[in-house]
Amino acid sequence: MYRVLCLVIISLAVGSLASSQDKKQPDAKKEPAPKVFYAIPLVAKPGEKQKLVLRGKNLAAVKEVKVAGAEGAKVKVLGAKAAGVPNNYPGERVGDSEVELELDLPKDAKPGAVKLTAVNGGGDSNAYTLLVRDDLPAVAEKEDNGGFGTAQAIPAPCAVEGTIKGEKDVDVFKFEGKKGTKVRIEVQAARFGSPVDGFLTLYDADRKVIDSADDVNGSSDPILTVTLPRDGTCFVALIDAHDLGGANFSYRLVVKAE
Numbered sequence: 394m395y396r397v398l399c400l401v402i403i404s405l406a407v408g409s410l411a412s413s414q415d416k417k418q419p420d421a422k423k424e425p426a427p428k429v430f431y432a433i434p435l436v437a438k439p440g441e442k443q444k445l446v447l448r449g450k451n452l453a454a455v456k457e458v459k460v461a462g463a464e465g466a467k468v469k470v471l472g473a474k475a476a477g478v479p480n481n482y483p484g485e486r487v488g489d490s491e492v493e494l495e496l497d498l499p500k501d502a503k504p505g506a507v508k509l510t511a512v513n514g515g516g517d518s519n520a521y522t523l524l525v526r527d528d529l530p531a532v533a534e535k536e537d538n539g540g541f542g543t544a545q546a547i548p549a550p551c552a553v554e555g556t557i558k559g560e561k562d563v564d565v566f567k568f569e570g571k572k573g574t575k576v577r578i579e580v581q582a583a584r585f586g587s588p589v590d591g592f593l594t595l596y597d598a599d600r601k602v603i604d605s606a607d608d609v610n611g612s613s614d615p616i617l618t619v620t621l622p623r624d625g626t627c628f629v630a631l632i633d634a635h636d637l638g639g640a641n642f643s644y645r646l647v648v649k650a651e
């Protein structure tokens with residue numbers, strides 16, 4: 394009787410152990426849900442079919458990306474892979490995997506409205522807000538623009554689409570200003586997941602600092618609003634506050650009247 398009882402207890406214990414393992418196993422195998430950090434290129438174009446790469450964490454097994462916020466928008470996943478981090482930068486900042494897409498955006502896609510969500514076996518990612526061009530004239534940054542003497546001339550208003558291409562890259566732009574004009578100079582990067590932590594400095598024609606900005610409104614994106622003190626050339630210098638950089642370090646620099 395004692396032996397029978399022991400066997401019953403052991404088999405019950407083994408049974409409950411096995412059933413708890415059965416319950417745990419699917420969770421242990423479940424892959425973590427993806428996280429989308431940013432898009433390359435960072436700025437998307439309404440009214441165009443375009444290729445873009447989403448970079449983040451756990452994106453290597455993504456087979457579906459959902460788009461919301463623009464009626465008629467379509468997404469096709471072209472591929473996904475693990476993708477190393479440049480210069481041993483923290484993966485939490487630059488991401489360690491990518492999914493490549495073809496995105497067809499309607500003409501009336503509104504800035505701030507378009508959201509992309511990557512899906513893997515672990516579930517949905519965050520809904521990533523895509524940076525969509527507005528009506529400002531788009532200007533591509535042109536290297537070498539690393540000093541006052543080689544500053545890239547831009548119209549105002551405009552929106553420059555550029556890259557802090559490597560460590561200690563300095564991007565300098567110049568525009569003609571009028572005394573008393575109130576201008577707004579804004580970097581759009583970190584708010585759209587870009588690893589760029591922008592630092593902006595505005596100089597006058599004599600290369601004297603008018604004003605500078607680093608982090609504003611709880612974001613590491615700088616915004617300067619300045620009443621120009623004099624007529625003449627204004628220089629805008631943008632750097633990464635940590636002197637980091639690379640092909641993924643994209644930004645949009647908006648210069649317009651306040």
Ligand SMILES: [Ca+2]
Nearest residue numbers: 556557558564
């Ligand atoms: Ca650059």
Ligand SMILES: [Ca+2]
Nearest residue numbers: 590591607613
């Ligand atoms: Ca900053």
